[in-house]
Amino acid sequence: MLRSSSLRCRRRIRVSGLVQGVGFRPFVYATAMEFHLAGSVINDSAGVLIELEGDPAAVEEFLVRLRRRPPPLAVVDRVETSDIPVRGGTGFHIGATAAGSAGRTLASPDVATCRDCLAEMGDPADRRYRHPFITCTNCGPRFTVITSLPYDRASTTMAGFQMCPACLAEYNDPADRRFHAQPIACRECGPRLQFLVPGEPATTDEAAMAAARAALSAGRILAVKGLGGYHLVCDAGDDRAVAELRRRKKRGDKPFAVMVPDLSTAAMVADLTLEEAALLESRARPIVLLSTRADGPVRVAVSVAPGNPDLGVLLPYTPVHALLFGLPGDAPSPVVLVMTSGNMSGEPIITDDEDAVELLGPIVDGWLRHDRPIHVPCDDSVARVVDGGPQPIRRSRGYAPLPIALPVPVEAMLAVGADLKNTCCIADGGYAWMSQHIGDMDDVRSLETLGVTAGHLKMLTGVVPGLVVSDRHPGYRSTAWADRQPVHRSQVQHHHAHICSVLAEHGWGDQPVIGIAFDGTGFGSDGAVWGGEVLIARYQDFSRFAHLGYVPLPGGDAAVERPYRMALSHLTAAGVPWDQDLACVVHCPPEERRVLRHQLDTGFACVPTSSMGRLFDAVSAIAGVRQVADYEAQAAIELEGLSRNRFRLSPMAYAFGIGGTGTTGADGLVVDCGPVIRAVAADALDGRPAGDIGARFHRGVVDLVVTLADRARESTGLATVALSGGVFQNALLLGASCDRLRRAGFTVLRNRRVPPNDGGLALGQLAAAGAQHVERGVPPCV
Template sequence: MCLGIPGQVVELVPGYEGQVALVDVEGVARRVNVGMLDAPPAPGDWVLLHMGFAVELIDAAQARTARDGLELMGRGRPADQRERRRYEVTGVVQGVGFRPFVYAAATALALTGRVANTAAGVAVEVEGAPDALDTFGRRLRTEPPPLAAIESVTESTVDAVGGTGFTIEESGPAGRSRTLASPDVATCADCRAELRDPADRRHRHPFITCVNCGPRYTIVTALPYDRATTTMAGFEMCAACRREYEDPADRRFHAQPIACPDCGPRLELVTGDAGRHAWPPLHGDTALRTARELLAQGRIVAVKGLGGYHLACDARNESAVATLRARKRRGGKPFAVMVADLAVARRVAALGPGEEELLTGAQRPIVLAPKREPLAASVAPGNPDLGLLLPYTPLHDLLFGLDGDPPVTDSLVMTSGNLSGEPIVTDDADALRRLAGLADAWLRHDRPIHVPCDDSVTRPVGGAPVPVRRARGYAPLPVALPVEVPPTLAAGADLKNACAVAEGRYAWLSPHVGDMDDLRTQEALGAVAAHLADLTGVRPERLVADAHPDYRSTRWALGHAGDRPVHLAQHHHAHIAAVMGEHGLGAGEQVIGVAFDGTGYGTDGAVWGGEVLVCGYKSAERFAHLGYVPLAGGDASVLRPYRMALAHLRHAGVEWTDDIPAVAACPQAERDVLAHQLDTAFGSVPTSSMGRLFDAVASLVGARHTVEYEAEAAIVLEGLARDRSTRRAYPMVIGGDGPLVADPAELVRAVVADLRAGVPAAEVAAVFHATVAELIADLAGRARDRTGLRTVALGGGVFQNAVLLQAAEGLLTDRGFTVLRPRLLPPNDGGIALGQLLIAAAS
């Protein structure tokens, strides 16, 4: 029931989701939520009000009628015309303001009932007039809060019970979960405005948050999602926060991480040699001010963030950045840089609309963009790109400074708090131990981090993002599956590991875990897998892992399986199955799968990585591959691309002469040993890896002879090829009776001929990229001729290369193919767990 009270809109004001207005009700201006209206009102409009909400636009005559006492919206409806309906909503509906949204929608429509979080999602019971119930059901499905992701809404009719009012109830029993809290999201505009407002009680509060922003996944200890099941449980709300929490018109209505300077977490700065407390800790604004001073002095500060510690220093201070690089044992791998705002980002990198949209979105990933204005040389030495991100917590904004603060810098290195190869640090005591010798001070707080979560990394290519690392802001959002999957745990791969669990039609991928060559990372895999299973309620009945017998992730799966079966999935099959699954291909469908990467265990025992597969979930047939060359010495040839260059030269019949940069880079003694290995196959294994061919060409043109991180040589080669258009392609011979073989020998001979003719390295790089794109289109065409398939799926780490991906996609599209490329998950091994799940389900 609802008695209509009219009022005239005086002014629109910022507020909950930007949906608040000042409304004059009989001479009194009231702050009113107008989010229930189909369109925003304008000043002068008349609105019908109910319990602090504008529910309908009306005209002046209707307003006069209401003043005369006409009760609107169903008053006097007989009890036998009331109905009660139950809605069960699943998806990302906890921690995103869904219950407050339901409360607002129900009360605006004069419905009685209740809403509660459950282990499965959210349960709603509403009672009232049938037409109002119909409107409620529509709004529930079509107008959820911006951070929600609804998977399903089940509606049923139940017996009417009467009663008055609508309530938000305590969550139901935990039971077996089937939902997840929202990923952590960046500080919203409303909270940032309050942070900067000296008149606001949360001015300069480092933990300001509301229902639309802030920590979620990293603080959740169990579901259903309530304050008691987060790491905020130990912070009792003050009276002022409690009032906001219980006020339906406030955007902090049932915002579980709500806090203020009086009742929330507080900052602490620890300084001293190797983490020993040389001075008493500093707290609050003093801690922040001192940390900013240390950064201005060129010192390194460990900063506790949402999902772990970062190591921060002034990105414009070469001495500070070089010191951090040496302490972290980072080699030449680029550092991520957080800039104060979008204007700074535009100065230091070349940004298009795609980059800016990613930078400013709620997820706030690290975005790869071409360099423009130089920062310190040690930020990204020799790399054509910068990894940029904007502040995504209030503490980040405070580190850069608000109006009136002394300047520090507009750019901070913000890299994971760990030694290279180790998982990110989350525990405060552990941070003092493990970051001793790396940091000069620790800026931390007393809100525990329950789940580690690195920053996500992405780049836009051809109008759509290509994830490089999926973590904060995206994980652990579920991925819809095209087929039914029994309860399964996928262990992922050894590099860029991310695990996954699945059951039914949904899979949940963990955030980025890391490379499995460190014992701590292997331990982290176990913890992340267990937490993901707890949150989703999946009880894996079997496991699936990579077919490589020496992968640590595979050994982990075998060691943790107990009496459960372990399915082994071929690496490149999993790459293509992941892309198929992401795009919703069904159980019986097949694609032409192009899987290009650095390393994967082949069914013949060779190292694969340049594969064209005729592929479904159940099986994959090797249709074509890059011709084998010896991989001599394993990792030695991965870390020293000149060795791969010399292997390709030997395979192509090109003499090793010092006028070829790769040969000149190889010491004579190593040449002699390498020649013996290639002649005798001692310590060598054949490889068809496209990633290793990129390495070889990078060394042949003199771009990079040794590397300090994965794909460094290929990244530099891609940078050379940018902005160079070419109509040329190098020749490649394709033959073979079984799987077709694309022999790289002629390509290598043509590259050497160009170099000897004085062709610039950048042009050689561009022609090489064009050649690989043409090879993809050529082999896809041959596969179509044989199979009739017209859909091509591109997977594997080589397709992080924007130049190649865009060129290959363009050629394939022009030739009539439907092209599937990764968009939700990384093309590299970070997305392979999804493919493993689908392969195991089809077996």
């Protein structure tokens, strides 16, 4: 019960955060009416502005509700109040959006279709029955349709669709779930579906959806337009269709993700924990990597994820997806669909309808599309559950552009990441906004998308960067793009940025940590290719405490694509003859073997590398698992898959050698991989199963992580370890390392909000450059 008062007060309340497009104004309206308060609420470019007048106790209760129980999709960052003169009155109204005011608001990510909308879509009595674009304040497109802020319909790609009288009434009714839901639509006001097949008349609406389902059931490959771009779709249980999609897309063995209609079907194709189920059903609806269930009652073609221990699974997140699986009464359709990005590997996802017809024409048999434009491309997010919590692999749809609070305020700046799994990140003050996944910087389209994405982030945040931060690699296209910008420029070492990404997302202060950065490739301070690094790091700087001993990387990318080359390099460094009974030797053609021997003997076209990723490749090849890689980390992924069950049964570990000069030398401790390589080769020649070799190797790497952390603690007194880098996407390695480190008394930080791979690098670049700027007093210009 509220205490009454004869006095009235009036407060102006500024709410900042993710408060537009999430039902915040109707929430304010309903709460104000409940407490009999007068006033108004509007959106402006800084967030939400409220004026409340009434009983002081009621105003205080309102503020408690606002802070503790905001709408489900809202993120309240700050609530500022001030007293203003009482005006009188009893009404409360929702005002028009104010334009041109100073400040900053936050844009919402795209949100999966809510249960209420799905129920309406399946109800024959509802006017939106089977409507492919049903949405409300609590769900639907946001980030991918926003063209400017404040967030109103005129500032989205729905601006061209005039609301019918029924939708307009809902839009203007504060008591309705669709009050000011900007993408609101129905069959009368659009958007509209269209199904295209070359040489046939186009079909629309219900007929288009029925034709698409029939085509998928018949084994056809379709391009389907979603929230953030086109997907390539086929029946995941049809071996021929999956093989044909793989052939047309030139996909190699890289796994496809699959979409299933519900959680029960997900449990039929993969082993599913409660944590994984929660991640699958979250509003973000990421692709979740799950352990494949070989004996499940629902069949998935082996060619969906050949040789891979995991299956990427996601649930429908748009009405179009739900309708593809069909409603009661529809003809049977596939229960598991391949749902992979509509692009060529590494490139940005295709969003434009004309591009989809031209570029995807050689791949697909038809297009299911709609006429709502996509303003920015946004690929599906990918995540897994490790060590009891989520780990992002690709942070994109459903998460971008949610901000990450920074431990220390920074000046306005933009970081452009690296050339693989590129994302960019913009920051000002206490927040950083990560972009969606862009792709690999291999062509002009990717570079153009980087520029467009950076521009979109600037518009959404109002940040005008005075500093652009990039990787130190002199050959990166992202670095060259940064160098062309007409502002100050700064560079951050690759592995330092990896560790800083962990520290930043955990809100870590200025204290140094033991940073362990394991990945495939990163330009080192000495010009070598680093990737097996132990750093004593803080945001401002780092020192190299330990690293894997250098071995030659023969032929650069050739060694990455052909793990047998890396195996022969490691065998040579370890003093192991190229025995003809070793699989890696057999798979290297005699002429290439001769050239490779010359390279390793002379150092020609060889760069020294300390890469843990390349060591995984070498062990995989020596053990006979994978000699040629069709996609990044394939050799390591397959080795991990074979090792999982054996890891629990085999206590034996291969032992690394550790020498070097301690922290006083330029390189710190040097880890000798020779003992491991010699043991792996001996076991392979003895015919030991690859799973056993892999389990022993994984245990050896975990032992190495703990040993190096112990050595660093003895030397520095530090007891916090930060783990990052693409190698720590390995669930077996990460989970075991976290467990062992904690049992050894360490505090363990790992990536939970951004990927440990290069997709999280931009956040680390920002944190490092921001701290360096504060320490030096001026931006470090290049």
